[in-house]
Amino acid sequence: MTGVRARVRAELTAEIKAIARRQMAEEGPANLNLRAIARELGMVSSAIYRYFASRDDLLTALIVDAYNALGEVGEAADAAVDPHEVRARFLAVANAAYRWACEQPSQYLLLFGTPVPGYAAPQDTIAPATRFTIVLLGILDEAARQGAVPAVRPTVPPTVSVDFRRLRELTGTGGDDELMLAGMQAWTALFGAIGFILNGQFRNVIGDVDAMFAEFAQLLAGQVFHEVDPA
Amino acid sequence: MTGVRARVRAELTAEIKAIARRQMAEEGPANLNLRAIARELGMVSSAIYRYFASRDDLLTALIVDAYNALGEVGEAADAAVDPHEVRARFLAVANAAYRWACEQPSQYLLLFGTPVPGYAAPQDTIAPATRFTIVLLGILDEAARQGAVPAVRPTVPPTVSVDFRRLRELTGTGGDDELMLAGMQAWTALFGAIGFILNGQFRNVIGDVDAMFAEFAQLLAGQVFHEVDPA
DNA sequence: CCTGAAACGAGAGCACTGCTCTTGCATTCC
DNA sequence: GGAATGCAAGAGCAGTGCTCTCGTTTCAGG
Numbered sequence: 001m002t003g004v005r006a007r008v009r010a011e012l013t014a015e016i017k018a019i020a021r022r023q024m025a026e027e028g029p030a031n032l033n034l035r036a037i038a039r040e041l042g043m044v045s046s047a048i049y050r051y052f053a054s055r056d057d058l059l060t061a062l063i064v065d066a067y068n069a070l071g072e073v074g075e076a077a078d079a080a081v082d083p084h085e086v087r088a089r090f091l092a093v094a095n096a097a098y099r100w101a102c103e104q105p106s107q108y109l110l111l112f113g114t115p116v117p118g119y120a121a122p123q124d125t126i127a128p129a130t131r132f133t134i135v136l137l138g139i140l141d142e143a144a145r146q147g148a149v150p151a152v153r154p155t156v157p158p159t160v161s162v163d164f165r166r167l168r169e170l171t172g173t174g175g176d177d178e179l180m181l182a183g184m185q186a187w188t189a190l191f192g193a194i195g196f197i198l199n200g201q202f203r204n205v206i207g208d209v210d211a212m213f214a215e216f217a218q219l220l221a222g223q224v225f226h227e228v229d230p231a
Numbered sequence: 232m233t234g235v236r237a238r239v240r241a242e243l244t245a246e247i248k249a250i251a252r253r254q255m256a257e258e259g260p261a262n263l264n265l266r267a268i269a270r271e272l273g274m275v276s277s278a279i280y281r282y283f284a285s286r287d288d289l290l291t292a293l294i295v296d297a298y299n300a301l302g303e304v305g306e307a308a309d310a311a312v313d314p315h316e317v318r319a320r321f322l323a324v325a326n327a328a329y330r331w332a333c334e335q336p337s338q339y340l341l342l343f344g345t346p347v348p349g350y351a352a353p354q355d356t357i358a359p360a361t362r363f364t365i366v367l368l369g370i371l372d373e374a375a376r377q378g379a380v381p382a383v384r385p386t387v388p389p390t391v392s393v394d395f396r397r398l399r400e401l402t403g404t405g406g407d408d409e410l411m412l413a414g415m416q417a418w419t420a421l422f423g424a425i426g427f428i429l430n431g432q433f434r435n436v437i438g439d440v441d442a443m444f445a446e447f448a449q450l451l452a453g454q455v456f457h458e459v460d461p462a
Numbered sequence: 463c464c465t466g467a468a469a470c471g472a473g474a475g476c477a478c479t480g481c482t483c484t485t486g487c488a489t490t491c492c
Numbered sequence: 493g494g495a496a497t498g499c500a501a502g503a504g505c506a507g508t509g510c511t512c513t514c515g516t517t518t519c520a521g522g
Contacts, residue, residue, distance in 0.1 A: 191423050208390035266509080
């Protein structure tokens with residue numbers, strides 16, 4: 001223990017992030033405002049710089065937290081389902097991500113929206129960023145073990161095949177190239193749908209977006225895990 | 232003709248937008264800077280306000296232009312293919328959108344990235360915004376006429392079914408609910424994939440993102456237009 | 463052709479932002 | 493106890509969107 005000072009510092013750091021999150025939720029992800037945070041803390045803006053070297057630094061911390069939160073949500077949803085029921089696992093994880101995104105739209109957009117200008121994600125973010133993806137890859141791995149075959153089998157070109165091989169070695173998971181491609185497509189489709197809904201692209205088009213997303217998830221599950229759990 | 236003044240005004244308006252586009256491409260979509268535009272024009276910042284009432288107003292004009300550009304690209308790609316070959320039409324439109332997005336990433340992100348904070352899309356934007364979607368719906372309509380059936384047929388819940396009925400009446404296109412759902416899912420998946428690629432979510436994961444996208448498009452085409460053009 | 467109205471660009475200025483630097487004070491460590 | 497470090501405050505800099513005012517230029521109706 002380095003004494004009181006360290007604990008106060010940790011608390012204040014957490015408080016700054018909490019206020020930043022709340023303000024972002026109210027004013028939009030790009031309106032992160034150091035002076036407003038300082039004002040709310042009864043501090044002067046320059047004092048914030050004792051805790052975060054710059055606005056980007058605070059942003060990075062928030063992004064890492066958000067990635068971890070999403071990752072945890074995905075892991076928890078996956079763990080709550082029978083490991084052999086890949087389809088149920090996929091649906092659980094997909095719905096968990098959707099629910100989390102709807103509850104924390106600003107955080108979701110912080111991760112998958114337009115990158116904040118001039119901001120380059122530092123190395124610290126890539127590990128938390130992969131947590132959710134690893135959950136999906138785990139499901140894909142189990143599906144491959146069960147002999148799953150995507151509903152539509154594309155021919156994977158060699159360049160992509162090389163990437164997939166490296167990805168399999170890196171994570172120790174995954175099925176053949178076709179299943180892998182279908183899985184990644186489902187991954188992007190999932191986040192594409194969430195992004196569309198959050199950004200209001202369906203406004204005045206679809207009323208019940210929640211039901212729509214549920215159907216999308218079902219569709220994706222059926223497209224990827226075709227021969228598994230047929231009815 | 233209302234004289235020289237009107238023409239100069241139109242030219243300057245266009246020039247402001249052109250500079251804004253270029254600067255956004257260089258500095259990121261959220262860094263639209265009125266003073267920098269004015270500087271480049273050799274004007275003073277307040278003069279810009281003679282042409283656009285506010286920063287949001289300029290943003291709206293740029294968004295409308297971008298929607299129209301994307302819509303035109305989609306329409307042109309669709310028109311260049313035999314109207315009966317729905318699969319080829321879908322691939323052409325999908326690839327056209329991808330190519331346009333890669334060439335104009337800032338414009339694409341202006342449309343489908345995080346909404347600029349505090350910015351609410353006014354009524355003027357919704358008509359141009361639907362242009363690209365209408366192209367896709369047209370393909371879906373032709374597919375329905377040919378008896379296309381999606382690879383995986385979900386059960387569409389009544390609330391979504393109502394939305395689809397209204398959408399069909401509004402646009403005069405579309406097949407049955409199942410095909411409609413598959414089409415909308417393909418739509419979101421398409422833009423989800425483009426967004427992932429543009430935002431660099433595949434960095435250090437997939438090297439040849441172009442090949443990856445081409446496969447995604449093939450996969451989507453196969454998922455939606457299953458019984459059409461079997462080989 | 464002339465004149466009043468409208469449009470225009472320049473400039474100053476307001477409130478705000480992220481960020482830097484210096485200055486005292488409090489805490490920690492040797 | 494004294495030195496080193498952590499800390500908040502305050503002033504200040506360069507930049508932002510936006511407003512208002514002030515002469516000038518253009519245009520249209522009499």
